[in-house]
Amino acid sequence: MEIVDLRSDTVTKPTAAMRQAMFEAEVGDDGYGExxxxxxxxxxxxxxxxKEAGLFVTSGTQGNQLAVMVHAGKCSEVICEATAHMFGSETGGMAALTGAQPYPVIAPDGKLTPELIEPAIRKKKMNVPSTSLIAVENTHNSAGGVYYTPPELAAIKEVATQYALPVHMDGARIFNAAVAQNIPVADLARYADSMQMCLSKGLCAPVGSVLVGSADFIRQARRYRRLLGGGMRQVGIIAAAGIVALKTMVSRLSEDHAHARLLGEAVAATKLNTDLAKVQTNIVMADVSPLGMQAAQFVEILREHNIRASEYGKYKVRMVTHHDVSADQIQYAIKVLKKIAG
Structure with a gap:
């Protein structure tokens, strides 16, 4: 039987149209900007x-870290949510690459608010790090794919402006946030001075993200990209798939959201714990502790049924819907989950 891979939307494979575009791509030396x-x-x-300009980068992590390198500096501090990808899943890049340190703030649903941000902004003193950047994640992976709304982002941007601080958005799944709210992605990006967005998750491109911002910001980021070994050459072969992704794969994300909703409702009907209010996009988190087992055990049982899922801590299991999981496969996964935990 075929594998139902719910580990992540990063496992998506390029579409036939992407492969054709990659084959036919006109290329030049991107190191020379050609x-x-x-x-x-x-x-x-x-x-x-x-935004004014964009920069093709190898990954979302590279895009995020380039933004920190431009916005922040040594002896400074980046306010982010305590479970943010930039803080916990990018190998300590802030400190290692920039000399800035994260200021993690615990927030309900992973979403920062002005009330949480303002107390974290440092007063200017000789013996404390200076606050240099506010970072938000939209959608928030660890919180189960919840999204920020434009009013929520506007409130954060207002505080940032008050303290003359830039805002960076980790928009790895920003198109999921936009599609879920039925709004243009620009309505979310407008409240960030910079944003990175992944092409290789729900949009199915094989590699890469794009970092966007002002022309001056991108000019600086391009220089730091070279420092990190990201000065690529005939990379139009990969970029071609990204163009197809942006032009053809955004609106269909609603299918993934519908599948996640079905999966979430099925999980909620079993002994597993899940918060349906947080199943807003394409991620479902399930707490397996009511079954008297840990996430690793549950994931292994799913594997025996040809279903792949991810451990997310000791008791949580994450399941992510995407282009390469069909409606029939979702129904099969639901059947297995009911059998195991019903």
Whole structure:
């Protein structure tokens, strides 16, 4: 039987249209700024998000860390949520690459608010780090794919402006947030000075993210990208898939959201604990402790039924819907979950 892979939307494979575009891609030396396909991708991403410029990068992590390198510096501090990807899943990049340190703030549903941010902003003193950046994650992975709304982001941006601080958005799944709210992605990106967005998750491109922001910000980020070994050459072969992703794969994310809802409702009907209010996009979190087992055990039982899921801590299991999981596979997963935990 075929595998139902719910570990992550990163397991998606490029579509036939992407493979064809990659085969036919016009290329040049991007290190010299001469790859026309990369230029097209960067321009498209900037236009879609309402920013001046874009930069094709190898991954979301690279995009996030480049943003910190531009916005922050040694002896400074980046306010972020305590379970943010930038803080806990990027190998300590802030401190290692920039000399800035994170200021993690615990927030309900992983979402920062002005009331949580303002007390974390340092007063200017000789013996304390200076606050240099506010970072938000939209959607928030560890919180189960919940999203920020435009009013919530506007309130954060207002506080940031009051204290003359930039805002960076980790928009790895920003298109999920936009589609779930039925709004253009620019309506979310407008409240961030910079944002990175992944092409290789729900949008199915094989590699890469795009970092967007002002022309000056991107100019600085491009220089730091070279420092990190990201000065790629005939990379239009990969960028071509990203163009197809942005043009054709955004609206269909609603299918993944519908599948996640079905999966979440099925989980809620078993002995497992889940919060349906947090199943807003394509991620379902399930607490397996009511079964008297740990996440590793539950994941192994699923594996025996040809279903793949991810451990997320000692008792939580994460399941992510995406393009490569069909409606029939979702129904099979639901059947197995009911059998195991019903």
């Amino acid at each position: 790859d026309p396909t990369v230029q097209e991708l960067e321009k498209l991403a900037a236009q879609m998000t309402g």
